[in-house]
Amino acid sequence: MPTGAQLTVELVKIVEPLVTAFEDGPEGVEGLLTETGIGEELLSEDPAKVFDTIESGVQGPGQSLKKTIVELAEEASAAMGPVEGLGDLDNVDWAAFFEAVEFEDLESIAKSAKGIYESVQALSTVTIEAPGADTLADALLDYLLITYLERHHADFHGLCCMLGVIIEGSDTEPDKLVLENLAKGFQDPLGQAQTLFQWAGKENPFGAVFLLHYLKKGIRGAGMPASVTEVSDERLAAYTGADGPDDLAPDAIVHGNRQLSIPFLSYQHDTGGTAEVGARLVPIPPEQNTKYLSGLALVLYGSLDSELSAPVGTDWTVTSDASGKLANRGVRAQPTTEPSLEFTPLNVAGSKTDSPADQSIDTLVWELGLEYDAKPDEVLSVPLETAVGQLIFKKFDLDTTFEYEGGQFTVRTEAVGAARVRVEPEGGFLEKIVPEPIQYDFELTVGWSSESGFYFDSGGTLEIALADSITLGPLAIKETYLGITPGGSEDGSLPITIATTPALDLGFLTAQVNRVGLRADISFPEGREGNLGHADIDIGFEPPSGLALGVDAGPVRGGGIINFYPDENRYSGALQLQIGKYAITAIGLLKTELPGGGDGYSFLLLITAELPPIQLGFGFTLNGIGGLAGIHRSMKRKPLAKAVRTGSLNSVLFPQNVVENAQRIISDLRSVFPPTRDQHVFGPMAKFGWGTPTMLTMEVGVVLQVPSIEIALLGAFHVDLPDEDAGLISLNLAVFGYLDIPDKFLSVDASLYDSRIVAWTVSGDMAMRLRWGDNAKFMLSVGGFNPRYDPPKGFPELDRITASLTPPSGQPRLEYTGYLAVTPNTFQVGAAVALRADVGPLTVDGKLALDALFQFNPFKFIVDFLAELSVTFNGNGLSIKIDGTISGPGPFRIEGKVHVDVLMFSVTARMDVSIGSGGETEELPAAKVMPQLTEALGRPGNWAAQVPEGESSLVTLRQGQREQKQEQGGQQNGGGNGSSSGGDGSSKVIAHPLGGISVRQTVVPLGERVEKFGNTVPSDYESFRITSVTVNGQPVADRSALREKFAPAKYRKMSDSEKLNAPSFVKRTAGTKAGGDRVHYGGTDDASHRTTARLEYETTVVDREENNYKVPLSSLGTFARLDVRPESARIGIDAGRLDQLLRQTAAADLALGNEFLAYDPLVVGVGDEGFEVEDLTDDETTTVSGDETGETLLESGNGVTTFDSEVTLSPSNDD
Structure with a gap:
């Protein structure tokens, strides 16, 4: 296409949004201006003024452009799709278009587009008094260019974003065009990257997202x-x-x-x-x-x-x-x-x-193969020389492998053939003693490798099984077996096995041992020093491959099997007994080798017992109990979740017919509970019923894996209404829940299977995944997801919730399907109904479907709907189909089509309607963040105290008596604050003096720029941080930050794309932790005013009342030297200094080794009872009331220190 023509096309694409907006009049222009970000600043009459100013320069040329392009595209057959306006420019084949148009038409298109562009530039001369109106022309041109690049040149648009030429906006701000950054990006790309994305920045984090x-x-x-x-x-x-x-x-x-x-x-x-x-x-x-x-x-x-x-x-x-x-x-x-x-x-x-x-x-393996695999009735047979022999070719493979690994290239070609030699005795004595054919299966391998050259290998087994039964009373020999396996031993010996299958029948008891006998390994030593001359023979016991047991003794009936797999070091068994009304089932797995070939064992034992119903109350009955125990066994989540959807969970929960289904049940248990070193599983099971007769049966099991602490909840629920024999409603639900505490993961899977409601069959799956901690996620789906949604990897594929009505005749067919899903950012729901009926040559087919997807942040929704109905006779008839989408908000848009077929004619009508501009959002008033933050930091429930890390606590903390009385009094008056242990309603937090304290909140992240506060903006501050922590006015330097999870979209302005790509929650600073090895409360910091004393104490056990002690006051400071000691603690300090020491207890530091113990001011009282102080020299008595308390011991007992003689303390009779 010529360059001038290409430029004309691009110019038309630039002005297309403006032309489309003018088609809707002033309302369309208002919506366009709103998208540019200027519309919100304009007055109500300004959009009409803009419309009147450039209407003649835009609307007329725009209509001319639309008409010319649409008509010429149809005439030139250049339409690759529907071309109904300038919005369909991408459906035009421009090369074919310009080959067919005349030069005058091309010139007209170019002039119209240029005139529209110049009309926009003329907006700079319009007089509008609104703020920012002087940039109206530039903002509109920027919007047209950015929209053009985003729609038609997304690659260049992305490059412009990387260079900062286009700066993406947010929910309230449009994209901006900064052309000066284009030159900066090419002149200094690293500097521009540092400016835009904080590349190589030391202060702010790298904006990699x-x-x-x-x-x-x-x-x-x-x-x-x-x-x-x-x-x-x-x-x-x-x-x-x-x-x-x-x-x-x-x-x-x-x-x-x-x-x-x-x-x-x-x-x-x-x-x-x-x-x-x-x-x-x-x-x-x-x-x-x-x-x-x-x-x-x-x-x-x-x-x-x-x-x-x-x-x-x-x-x-x-x-x-x-x-x-x-x-x-x-x-x-x-x-x-x-x-x-x-x-x-x-x-x-x-x-x-x-x-x-x-x-x-690097690795690459490519294998080419040619395979021959004969069907049983199409085997390739070759008669042998004898009339009783036959050679049968069963399989032939020719494989060539090319392998590259780590710089080494190898080629390997291998041919493998499998055949059977079969000899059938005929007539006479040979047929009598060898009734079954003798056959020999063998394989032959010929290969060549670029590493080892040519090689050969062969293998085969000669087996003879004589099935005649030899009966010796209750003992019978069911089978005699002879097997020779060349190459069946690792040391090159020739194993020969002779075994029999004995059976015992005692009437009430039957038993059978499968192929037990002797095994002889014949080898030929190099020194010809065998125990049989040139040969060496080693004879040993050949263990049986299995054991079967049956019991039929009146009220006791049942049986069991045991399977032996010596080559795999594995054994398994199943037992089922019916003892009267009790049914006992046991399944066991044993492996005498741990994974990796280590010594040891692993076993799994599953035992269940079904009982006559035991009434539990409220209509519930206990119908069975059981349990599971596994040593060196683990629990696999995915096989258990798969078992729910395949209906094989009954292999774990109260399995039925275990002898007949032993292979399937044992295989399921092996996949669910594989051998794993140092992991063990245990769990109880119970079977409940409800109703008389039983309408609901519940089989529940809890399995615990230790020491990894993984918990599984297994459940199977069966509903039969009105009863099991005549069930009009039959529902079967399997449930599996899995909790992995160390990995912070919870999953739930459920599935409906083999269920029906009268004539309706119902089915469907459900799954839930929850992960907490640093990478928190949640997802719930019942019946799957919206077709537009791409579920995360690892989430199971779920069948829709389906209810289907199909009568035995097959006609008509009616089916309902539905789903519901919840993810951290979406809500999804959908349903569909389909009907089909065939009556001879007449067919009626209809469908109604709805799929809705709601996105929370940024809020969007899209609803797909479909309605279809057809009535045909011999393939011809009438059909109507309505297919469309409703999306929004901003604007609300309905688009779709209606398609009608009548016999050989069809008509399609399209619809595309937009309601509202979507750019008008009412901003909430700004909010003050600091009051909410300080309120959260002051809430006692957000404070916590830690015990000393790696230290001995030395003391036990409890609430003081005065605080207890205050709280009790406050609670009696209805104003109590609750416990002081740090709960939400507490008034105080008791902190250990050697430990630390911490405070945290989730109102706003600390140390971050707060651009939003929920759905509004902060009005006071943009950043918050804890700059210091003081205790009684003294700063604490030993601090560390505490982190909590915050939603970035709640405090940062983010574009839609940023919200979609960003995680839902990130850890940010939420508080602080303070502590230290030297903290004291109260008093003075002057060391000269601080008294340090060494405390001494002793413990006395008082088991009966004794006489009160009499102590001279002059000996108060020398308690430690007295023979008669009081019950209270003694302080070895001179009496002269006692007064000074006790008055300073509020600020005293008591030395303990190299540490310092800080404590609250000492409050001492004499209790609820009053006491008398009696001077024994003159019999004067002073009464001390029990209500008197003070800040120090001296203040509470000052009456005691005024005497110089001996005193005694005894209970007073005064109130």
């Missing part, structure tokens, strides 16, 4: 697929070379743990084969305490997995299997603090502690 988002948009605009996905902490540590995730600085990147995957080549075959080669761009945080800053890693990846096969002839097949992967090679670019930019090669398989042998290598 925005860089990945812009790159993804640009790459997708160029027609290549790209996606932003999560990357594990371990992989990030490997990219950086750190020892582990704990060594990284996660706060150095905004919304870390993201990577951009760009597949260069992707292929997927219908058979499921896949191949993909691409690169990943990964923002990597720096390793802590190093010179490196946040950087980027570019890593190549590749994978191949393909399986193809094609039949050739009747029983021949050609196969091709290929698999491989590329090493995760790449390069890491990290700026440093010096500053500089360092590049480091990568070959990632683990951390820097891995050896080179552990690192990833």
Whole structure:
């Protein structure tokens, strides 16, 4: 297409939004101005003034453009799709268009588009008094250019975003065009990246999520697929070379743990084969305490997995299997603090502690094969020389393998043939003693390898089983077996097995042992020094392959089997007994070797007992009990979840007919509870019923895995109404819940199976996943997801909730399907009803469907609907179909089509209606954040006290008596604050003097720029932080930050794309923790005024009342030297200093080794009872009331210190 024509097309695309807006009159112009960000500042009459100003320059040329392009596109047959207006420009084949149009038409189109553009420039002369109106023309032109690039050149739009030429806005601000950044981006790309994304910035975190988002948009605009996905902490540590995730600085990147995957080549075959080669761009945080800053890693990846096969002839097949992967090679670019930019090669398989042998290598395996696999009735047979023999070819494989691994290339070709020699005795004595044919199966392998050259291998088994029964009373020999297996031993010996199958029948008891006997290994030693001359024979016991037992003794009936697998060191068994009304079932698994070949054992035992119903009350009965125990066994979540959807959970919960179904049940148990070293599982089971007769049966089991603390809840619910024999309603639900406490993960799976409601069959699946902690996620689905939603990897595929009505005749067929799903950012619901009826040549087919998807942040919704009905006779008739979508808000849009077929004629009508501009949002008033923050920090429930870390607590803390009395009095008056232990209603938090205190809140993150506060903006401050912590006016230097989870969208202005790519919650600073080894409360800090004393105490056990002690007051300071000691603690301090010491107890520091103990002011009282102080020299008595208390012991007992003679304390008779 000529350059001038191409420029004309692009100019038309630029002005297309303006022309479309003017078609709706002033309302359309108002909506357009709102999208530019200017409309909200204009007055109500301003949009009409803008419309009147440039109406003639836009509307007329616009209509001319539309008419010319639409008509010429139809005439030139250049329409690749519907072309009904300028909004369908992408459906025009412009090369064919310009080949057919005349030059005058092209000139007219160019002049119209240029005139429209010039009319917009003329807006700069319009007089509008609203704020920002002087930039109206520039804002509108910027909007047209940005919209043009985003719609038609997404790759260049992404590049402009990366260079800062286009700055994406938020919910309330439009995108901005900053053309001066274009030159800066090319002149100083690193400087521009540092400005836009904080690349190599030391203060602010690296805005990697925005860089990945812009790159993804640009790459997708160029027609290549790209996606932003999560990357594990371990992989990030490997990219950086750190020892582990704990060594990284996660706060150095905004919304870390993201990577951009760009597949260069992707292929997927219908058979499921896949191949993909691409690169990943990964923002990597720096390793802590190093010179490196946040950087980027570019890593190549590749994978191949393909399986193809094609039949050739009747029983021949050609196969091709290929698999491989590329090493995760790449390069890491990290700026440093010096500053500089360092590049480091990568070959990632683990951390820097891995050896080179552990690192990833390139691998490729391609196997070509030719297979012959004969069907049983089409075997290839060749008669032998004897009339009783036959050679049967069963299988032939020819495989060629090309393998590349770590720089080494090998080729291997191998041919494998399998055949059978069969001899059938005929007539006479031979047929009498050998009634069954003698056959010998063997395989022959011939191969060549580029590493080892030619090689041969062979194998086969000669087996003879004589099935005649030899009866000796109650004992019978059911079978005599002879087997010879060349190559069946690792040491090259020839094993010969002779075994029998004895059976015992005692009437009430039957037993059978399968193939028990002797085994002889014949070998030929090199020194010809065997125990039989040249040969050496080793004879041993051949254990049986199984044991069967049956019991029929009146009230006791049942049986069991035991299977032996000596080659696998594995044994299993099942037992089922009916003892009167009691049914007992037991299943056991034993393996005498732990995984990896280690010594030890693992076993699993499952025992259940079904009982006559035992009444529990409220209509419930206990119908059975059971339990499961496994030593060196673990529990696998995925097989259990799969068992729910396949209906095989009954292999674990009260299995039925265990002898007949032993192989299936044992196989299920082995997959669910595999051997695992140092893991054990235990769990009880119970079977309940409800109603008389039983209408609801519940089988419930709880399985605990230790020491990893994983818990599983198993349940099977069966509803039969009105009863099991005549059930009009039969519902069967299997449930599996899994709780992994260390991994902070919870899952629930449920499935309806074999269920019906009268004539309706019902089915469906449900799944829930919950993860808490640093990477919190939640997802619930009943019946699957909306077709527009892509569920995360690992979430199971669920069947829709389905109710189907199909009578025995098959007609009519009516089916209902539905689903409901909840994710952190969406709510999904859908339903469909389908009907089909065939009456001879007449067919009625109808369908009604609805799929709704609601997105919370940013809020959007989209509803797809479908209504279809057809009535045909011999394939011809009438049909109508309505298919459309409702989306919104901003604006609300209804688009769809109606298609009608009548016999051989069809008509399609399209509809596209928009309601409202969607740009008008009513802002909420600004909010004050500081009062809410201080209120949260002052709430006692947000404070906590820690015990000393790594220290002895020395003392036990409890609430003081005075505080208890105050709280009790307050509660009696209705004003109590509750406990003082730090609960939400408490008034105080008791802190250990050697420990620490902490406070946290979730109102707003600390140390972050707060641009939003919920759905409004802060009116007081933009950032909040705790700058200091003081205790009684003294600063505490030993502090550390506490972190909690916050939603970024609640305090930062983010665009829609940023909200979608950002995590729902991130950890940010929420409080602080303070503590130290030297903290005291109250008093003075002057060391000269501080008295230090050593406390001495003793413990006395008082088991009966004694006489009161008499102590001279002159000996008060020498208690430690008295023979008669009081019950209270003694302080070895002179009496002269006691008064001074007691008055300073509020500020005293009591020395304990090298530590200092700080405590609250000492409050001493004499209790509720009053006391008398009696001077024994003159019999004078002073009464001390029990209500008197003071701040110190001296103030409470000052009456005692005024006497110089002996005193005694005794209870007073006064109230």
